[in-house]
Amino acid sequence: MNLVERLFIALFLLILVLFVGTMGYFLIEGWSLFDALYMTIITLSTVGYGEVHPLSEAGRLFTIFLIFAGVGIAFYVFTMVTETIISGQLQDFLGKRRLEAKLETLHDHYIICGYGRIGRHICHIIAKEVPFVVVEKNPQVVKEIEKEGFLYLEGDATHEEVLKKAGIDRAKGLVSVLRSDADNVYITLTARGLNEKLFIIARADEEHVETKLKRAGADKVVSPYLIGARRMALIILRPAVTDFLELVTPEQSVELQLEEVRISDRSDLVGKPLLESGIRQFSGAIILAIKKVTGEMIFNPPPDYIFEAGDVVVALGDRKGLARLEEVASGRKKLKDLL
Template sequence: MEQIKRATYFLLTLILLGSIGYMIIEKWNFLDSLYMTLISITTTGFNEVHPLSYGGRILTMTIIITGVGTIAYIGGRAAQLIIETQIFRRRRVDKKVEKTQNHYIVCGYGRLGNLICDELAAQGIPFVVIENDDARIDDLIENEYLFVNADATTDEGLIKAGIDRARGLVAVLPTDAENLYTTLSAKVLNPNIFVVTRAVEEETEKKLIRAGANRVVKPYEIGANRMVNLLLRPSVADFIDIVSHQKGVDLGLEEVVVGPNSFLKDKTIAESEVRKRLNIIIVAIRRPSGEFIYNPTPDVIIYEGDRLLAIGQIAQLNQLNQLS
C-alpha cells in the first residue's frame, strides 16, 4: 500500500512538473500545459494544443515514457494488493475453520443454503459452508460466513470442513444424486453425525435414508402442507411461525437434551418446577427409544437422554439448555 501511495505522489508530481515544463519551453498558459501533460500521460491520442518545438517534443516523450510506466506500476501493485488481500482472507477463514468445534456443515450455498446459513447465523450457531462456485464464495466472504472452497461430494471437502468435529450436516446441493453421495460420504467419515438432506424426487427419499440420512426434507411437500395450513388453519400456522424463532418475537420452541448432570434427571415434571422457576411449558418428551409423550402430565418422570420440547421466552429456554 505504501508503494502505491509513493507511486501516486510521483505521478502527481510528474503532472505538475510536466505542466511547468510546457509553460517554460513552449510559453503556454497553465491550462493548455496541464491539458497537454494529461493527454501525454494517458496516451489518449488527441491532437497537440499547439505545434511543439524540438524541446517540447523531448519533454512530451519523457512524460509519456515516465507516465505510462508509473500508471502500469500502480495498476500492477493495486492488482497484487487485491489478490494478496483475498489470499489473506482465505487463509484467515481456513484457520478459523480448523479451530471450529461442534459446528454444522452446510453443503451448497444456493437459495436454500443461503437461507439456512442466515437462520443459523441469526441464532448464533457455528457452521461451515462447503461451496466451489466463485460467485457464491464472494457472497460468503461478504457475509463473513466460514467456508471451504471444495466439492461437498468428495471426502477431501468434508474433511476440510471438519466432518470429524461437526455435530450435524445439511445437504442442499442442486441434485438428489449429489445429496445422496454427500450423505453416504459423511456417514462413512463420521457415523455419529446427524444428517439432514433435501430430496426432490419421491423415490430418492428411501435411498437417502438407506445411505444414512437421519431426516429427509422434501421442499415441495412441505410447501404444500404449509399453504394448506395457511388456508385452513391460519392462526395455527401463524403461531408456529412465532415459536419458530421469528425475528422480533421473544418466544420460541426449543429441544432440550437431558444430560447426566441435569437438575431435571430422575424428577417428575412437577418436581422439576420448570414452569414455576423458568415459566416454561414442556409440550412433549421424546424418549431415547423414539417414543413420544405428548402433553405430559405433571407425574411423568424425566430421564437422562430424554429430549424435551419446551416452549417459552428465548432467555429462559437458553437458561434451561445451560442447566440441562
C-alpha cells in the same frame, strides 16, 4: 503459474544469490561470514559504499558476476512484490490461509453443502447459535458468502477431499441442499463413509429420492416442495394454527419460542416428577413433549412423569423463561435458587 507462486520463486532466487555471494567472499577472500554477507548486500543494493576489505583480482571478478546476476534478480523480486500487492493476489492468498486456519479449529460444527436459496436461509437462521462452514463451488456465490461474513470453503462438496478440508471428521452434522438430487445422494453416501456418527440432513426434490437418501445414510430427509404444499394447505384448513406456528419460528422477533432442552445428570430435575419440578413456576414454560434417550417421544407428559438424565424436553415459552429452564436442566443453577 500465478503471481504468488512467481513471488515465492523470486524470493527463493534472492536468498540463493545472498547465500552464493556470502559463501563466495568467504571462500575467495577468507573474510568472516558477517563481512561476506555485508559485502553481498551492499553490492546487490548498489548503494555505492566502498569495499569492506581490499579485493583480490578473483574477488573483483566474483563481484562483477554478483552485480549482473544479483541486481537482475533483486529487480525481478521488487517487480513481483509490487505486482502482487497491486493485483490483490497476495491479499487473497493470505485470506485463504486465515480461512484454512479457522477451519482447522472448528469442532462440533455443521457443514452446509450448497448456498442456494435454501442454504442461504439456513445459514442466516442458525448463524448466532451453531458453528458452521459453507461449501460452495460457484466463485460468484462464494463472493456473496464472503460479504455475509460466513466461514466458507470454495470447492465441490461431492469430492471427498473437500469434505475432509471442511473438518468432516470433527463435525457434528452435515446439511446437503444442492439442487441436484443425485448430488445430494452422493454427498450423503460420501459423508457417511467418512464419519459414521455424523448427523446428516439432506434435501430431496423428488419423492422417490427419499428412500435412496436414507439408504445412503441420511438421518433426516426434507422435501421443500412437500413442506411448502403442506404449509399452504394448513393455511387454508387451519389458519389459526398456522398463525401460532409462525409465532414460534426462530426467525420471528416475538418472545414466544419453541425450544428443546436436554436434562443433564447434574440437574436437580433428575428423579423429580413433572408436577413437583416447579418448571411452570420458575420459567413459565409449557412442556409439550419429552424425547427419551431411546428415541421414544412422549407427548403432553403426565404430571407424574419422572425426569431422567438424557431426556430432551420440548417446551414453549418466552426467551427468558426458556433460558432459566436451560440453566436448571444443564445443572448450572439449582432449583432452590429459583423457587
